[in-house]
Amino acid sequence: MTETVVVGAFGAGERLPAAEPVIEVRDLRMRYGAKEVLDGIDFSARPGEVIALLGPNGAGKTTTIEILEGFRRRSAGHVRVLGVDPERGDERWRSRLGVVLQSWRDHGRWRVRDLLEHVGLHYAPFGTDRIPRPWPVDDLIEAVGLTAAAKTRVSRLSGGQRRRLDVAIGIAGRPELLFLDEPTVGFDPAARREFHDLIHELTDLVETTVLLTTHDLDEAEKLADRILILAGGRIIASGSADELSRQVAGETEIRWTRDGQRFVHSTADATAYVHHLFLQYGEAIGDLEVRRSSLEDTYMKLVLEAEVAR
């Protein structure tokens, strides 16, 4: 798992200014009528981080991401995206964001290259010395692996190619922050794998902060540096996949056999327990298994607790 390294703090070289958070959310609340969908969300994202909002359906993930995208008004709370309140974001602010939408049948008659070129041209006035915009269209097509399909009509693309196009549209303006809302819903396992690889390649290629929502634990674990678990309108846990699995009680399950009998024991300090076990019984111990609670166990446990608490 990636650990965030604080650059410049250890006197190795130039001193960088303290990086401004790309996303800053404090006490975000959203209410539809009497229903409280978001009940005080707090988090922030540093430049280059890949963050997953993970949670069951109806947890408020999509509402959160749509508020950050500037597509939805919040009820209350402090939100800054690239230093700007999304409700007041102008076109320049918009040009620094990328949104990956799930295509359906829009622009069916457009050819891939025509569409990407057209989208890209909107970003041209917003290029800077540091970030030239848009991404040159042929490079972009190559980056998402659509070169062979550049002249194909969108309606003729396969499902996997279509996802690549969706991503290409989202990153056409070289966004500093990219939003992916439930990017792989309805994918078959192969298409999902392919999509994950693509996102990995892209995050390696460019320094883009990514916020994605998913209800798929495996996806969050694969893509994200940091996972925020959302349940019942609150963030109930956050950290890397490793940190999260350690966070919940930290119980580890130990199984072994002795004299043909099976034993199971749960403990916080597995190493010490196993050490004692061998001191006591030595070679009589067989079939030893030490299993740390998986992220899935953690996730289920956290979500259940949150639901019971409500």
Place this chain on the structure above:
Amino acid sequence: MSSMRLGLRRGWIDIRHTFTSPAELWQYVFPAILLLGTAFFMRNATVPGTSFSLGARTLPSAFGMGIAMGGLVATAQMLIVDREDGTLLRAKAVPRGMTSYLIGKVVTIGGMSLISFLLQLIPGLLLVKGLDAGGTDWLTLFWLLPLGFVATLPLGAAIGSLFDDPRNMAMVMFPILGLIAISGIFYPISGFPGWLQGVAQAFPMYWLGLGMRSAFLPDSMASVEIAHSWRHLATFGVLTGWAIIGLTLAPMLLRRMAARESGSAVAARRERALTRVGR
């Protein structure tokens, strides 16, 4: 590149696409064939009170209807469809995307209406006897066509922004079909009851038909119109009035519509559309 140029490009690409499939070429050709066929079969009927061919009278009236239908119905329909399938959300996610989208739509609809118009006009002038377009008549077209677009297109956009389900298009179509029936497109309305004439004259359809007749029929035919005149000034006034109404309402309604677009809104519509086809 400015939003204007992006919009023009977008419109141009969209128009080009309408020439790439047989189904869409048919959409251009079919109304022209239907209309010329109608004019042909009505050639022996005459306009009441004259010896002038009813078929030749119908043709220019239908040109006016075509402009009104393009501006009102095609605009509303495209907006509803683009909203359902997420085209509009894509435009919203891109800087100045909404502006270039809307300019693109104006270009697309204007261009398509113009192409349809020419496809009806040119064979009409060649095949239908009695049409008469002199020098000043072409000048009439120069103000009538653009004004007709401005009077109907924003109005169509305003209507389209009120519906978010293509199935509700019927609610738009029925009143418009009614309007065609009372607007003197296929038959003069001077014999209709006064109140019905009044209703017809409140809407742009009647005036677009009248304006087109003034351009393509001999001036003597003005005698069978209401008030025995082509009434250019009134045509200009009513169409301008609708243009002002449309241009006032459309930006407000479009902004309200755009503000409601989000990924989940499109996803919900997709869900609804998929259950509709019974998958």
